[in-house]
Amino acid sequence: MRKGKIYFVGIGLTPKHVTLQALEVIKRVDEVYMDSYTSLLVDDGNELAKVLGREVKYLRRTDIEDKSLRDAIKKVDEGLDVAVLVVGDPHIATTHVALINELRMRGYDVEVIPGISIFCAVMTYTGLSSYRFGKPATIVFPKGGVEYGYPYYVIKDNKERGLHTFLLLELDVEKGVFMKINDAIDILLRFEERYREGVLSLDEEAVGIARLGGKDQLICVDRLSRLREIDFGGPPHSLIILAPKLHFVEEESLKVLKSEFRERCSKAP
Amino acid sequence: MRKGKIYFVGIGLTPKHVTLQALEVIKRVDEVYMDSYTSLLVDDGNELAKVLGREVKYLRRTDIEDKSLRDAIKKVDEGLDVAVLVVGDPHIATTHVALINELRMRGYDVEVIPGISIFCAVMTYTGLSSYRFGKPATIVFPKGGVEYGYPYYVIKDNKERGLHTFLLLELDVEKGVFMKINDAIDILLRFEERYREGVLSLDEEAVGIARLGGKDQLICVDRLSRLREIDFGGPPHSLIILAPKLHFVEEESLKVLKSEFRERCSKAP
Incomplete structure (x- = not known):
């Protein structure tokens, strides 16, 4: 079965920093996850889901730290395209870079979308x-x-x-x-x-x-x-x-x- | 007469990096100018005006270097709101910071909108x-x-x-x-x-x-x-x-x- 694609999407410091490219990807993929523990979105108050027009599933610490992102990766294996939203820019925190590299070396198709970083x-x-x-x-x-x-x-x-x-x-x-x-x-x-x-x-x-x-x-x-x-x-x-x-x-x-x-x-x- | 407001808007490295905040400002102001000489937008080919849904007036070197931005500032004096688009982020190049400071010290209402910087x-x-x-x-x-x-x-x-x-x-x-x-x-x-x-x-x-x-x-x-x-x-x-x-x-x-x-x-x- 064809594997899906996984996007790591920088959304900036506040929902108003979301770029057109990020929005396009978010609207197109099958599932949207959000890393909700390594950083904090300013002015959120559930504004994000509204701005994006999509349901966002929040990942917990363990989802990121054991580097499995269990659900998200399972969806990709099943052929779905998935976006993982990251506050700021996906490559600013080492956690994400390590994860992105690991996924790429395991043969996943990963695309990183830049965001406004602090x-x-x-x-x-x-x-x-x-x-x-x-x-x-x-x-x-x-x-x-x-x-x-x-x-x-x-x-x-x-x-x-x-x-x-x-x-x-x-x-x-x-x-x-x-x-x-x-x-x-x-x-x-x-x-x-x-x-x-x-x-x-x-x-x-x-x-x-x-x-x-x-x-x-x-x-x-x-x-x-x-x-x-x-x-x-x-x-x-x-x-x-x-x-x-x-x-x-x-x-x-x-x-x-x-x-x-x-x-x-x-x-x- | 009430003066208008002047926005310096970072639009990132390519038109797809434009943020929702930038887009909102660009749609709302009366005139849109673009600094077209200090940097270069990737993948443009007139895509920018299309993405923004607005006419964009290109500023020349002299417009920036003599720090007058003649037309733009005149419009602001006449009460219009004006956006000056900058490739990347408006505060990364010293030229713009100096200009922004000068305008603020002359009493203009200036807002800076961040963009994705190289x-x-x-x-x-x-x-x-x-x-x-x-x-x-x-x-x-x-x-x-x-x-x-x-x-x-x-x-x-x-x-x-x-x-x-x-x-x-x-x-x-x-x-x-x-x-x-x-x-x-x-x-x-x-x-x-x-x-x-x-x-x-x-x-x-x-x-x-x-x-x-x-x-x-x-x-x-x-x-x-x-x-x-x-x-x-x-x-x-x-x-x-x-x-x-x-x-x-x-x-x-x-x-x-x-x-x-x-x-x-x-x-x-």
Whole structure:
């Protein structure tokens, strides 16, 4: 029997980021699944199924982690075409790349449809330059009492090279873990206390970002000491540690952001 | 009189990358302009106006460079809402960021709509990890006999940190300048001859990319000496110089690419 085709479809950060190509694929396939745990769609509230005009079956963690996507793959074996929706871009998270490679090596016909990723959208919405971002990193909560200090050294390395650092904050939808900017700053400052390499100080300006791309997005540019006090609201949150020097166009962009979000960035939690 | 609103709308790399949000804005505004010189839409052939269901007025270099966008801004002053379409994402090119900031500081109501940028799509289509890309760079042709060796040092710096380098190649639609991968490799190897820091060799594997996201996209993974001989066809082209070590998932991704494009990557120019 002819096997079906499996599409990994990036749908961006909010349902309004869905592309014409993604929509065309979603309308055409036999079944639509959604990875609902590695990331979080902003402004969803069941808007997605409405926008797509299709029923969406939500995959749980185990469906992704054991790399079987049981139901979805079974449908493909039965000759159906299947789409697996992914928040942002399907190739940004390693989980998906590994899965996609595995399926391809097992002979499946897999197509990947790009979506708007936070790695690029963060430049659009802040106006910081794509040429001035170094390696990104993810800040996670300590596990079993052990802190994962790697992001501290990524920031150090980027700063030494005059580059910004984009930091994703831990997010686990099923476990209900959503790191806030406030937590992330506490963790970074603890790293500074421990490693003492002079990488971070409470006085430096950074950019706190909540619900990027959403109707209710909030972008605050302020000193770390101030950002730590702001109520950014619901997830997802992320943070940019700025390069020591800004390009003058970037300075202007931050000035614009400060004025645009002035009122909402002055609220304490 | 009430001024209109001006939207800078990212439309991705091909008309099929247009998002629902972009489409909604484009359908709603009074006039649609397109920056047609800083970048090149893949698979266009007037498909764009058809996809959008609107007339699109093409802006010339002078319209962008003197930062006036004469006609467009005049319309906004007259109270009309205007969209300026940009290939990829509006905030990836510094030209647009500067323009957007200037308009905002002059009191205009400007909204930026993100699009799929090549900086992210290159990860989707190659399967290389977003966490392993360092600073990107652009390779340009020598101007007045002077070569711009900066990309060589960006590659050196990224390699020393175990990171990939994404290289855009010079592209000037109005002047008809489209750097090919073959030219870019020649330029890089001349840098190596001149600076002799052991950054690049003909034997190392790299990734040549043509018309990313298009129906006719071509991605070849091979030694630089081989890539230099391949006929990649029309623009735009770009190039990835790989980190010295690959993650095993990345190795798998490159294997998949090699097999997918095997036949087309074996053609000489």
